[in-house]
Amino acid sequence: MKVKICGITNIEDALYAVECGADALGFVFYKNSKRYIKPEKAKEIISHLPPFVFSVGVFVNENPEKVNMIASETKLNAVQLHGDEDLTYLAKINYPIIKAFGVNENFDWNVLSKYECNILLDTYSNNYGGSGEKFDWNLIPNEIRNRIILSGGIDVNSLSMIVNEIKPAAIDLSSSLEQMPGKKDHNKIKIFFEEFKNHWR
Ligand SMILES: O=C(O)c1ccccc1NCC(=O)[C@H](O)[C@H](O)COP(=O)(O)O
DSSP: OEEEEOOOOSHHHHHHHHHHTOSEEEEEOOTTSTTBOOHHHHHHHHHTSOTTOEEEEEESSOOHHHHHHHHHHHTOSEEEEOSSOOHHHHTTOOSOEEEEEEEOTTOOGGGGGGOOSEEEEEEOOTTOSOOOOOOOGGGSOGGGGGGEEEESSOOGGGHHHIIIIIOOSEEEEOGGGEEETTEEOHHHHHHHHHHHHHHHO
16 A cells, blocks of 8 residues: 655655655645645655655646646646546646545535546545545545556544555545645644554565
C-alpha cells in the first residue's frame, strides 16, 4: 500500500515526509485552498526530492492547458483532478491522471467504470478537498477496493480498518498531519508512519 501526503507547501515538510516513508507528495495548485502553493515554489521543492518519490499536482477545474503547462514546468509525475472534470476534459491532459471523486451517500458508483485512469475517493465537500472528514468507507464496492486511492479524513486511528478491511492500493492524507493548513506537524508524521509500518509490513 502506497502513501501520499498531500498539501505540501515547504521543503522541510516534504523531505521529512519522504524520510518517514511517503511514496508520493501532493502540491495543491487550487488558489482557493489554504494549502495553495505557487508552481515556482513546488518546482523548487520537487527538484530537491530523492529519486522514485512521486510528485502529484492537485487541480480543481483548472484550464487544461494550464494544467499541462504547470505539470511540465514543475516536473510533476501525475496530475490529480479534484473538481468536476469530465472525460472530454481528461482527454486534453498530457500527463498520468488521478481523478478524484467526492463521495457522499448519493454518489453514483456506476460513473467510475467510465474512467480508465487512477481513481481517488475523497469525502464530498463544497471546498472540493482537504476537508479532514471521512465518508462511509463501507459504501465502497468490494470489487474496486484494491485499486482505489482512499482519502478523506485519514488519520493514525484509521489504519486498522484501512489495512484489515478496505485494503486500497494507496492512501492519501493531509489534514490529520497538520499543525495548521499548509504546515505539517513532524511529530504527527513520525507517529503516523511508525503505526503504518506496524500495520502494513
Ligand atoms: O487540501 C486542500 O485544501 C484541497 C483543496 C481542494 C482540492 C483538493 C485539496 N486537497 C487534496 C488532498 O489533500 C487530499 O487528496 C484529500 O482531500 C485528503 O484530505 P484530508 O481529508 O485533509 O486528509
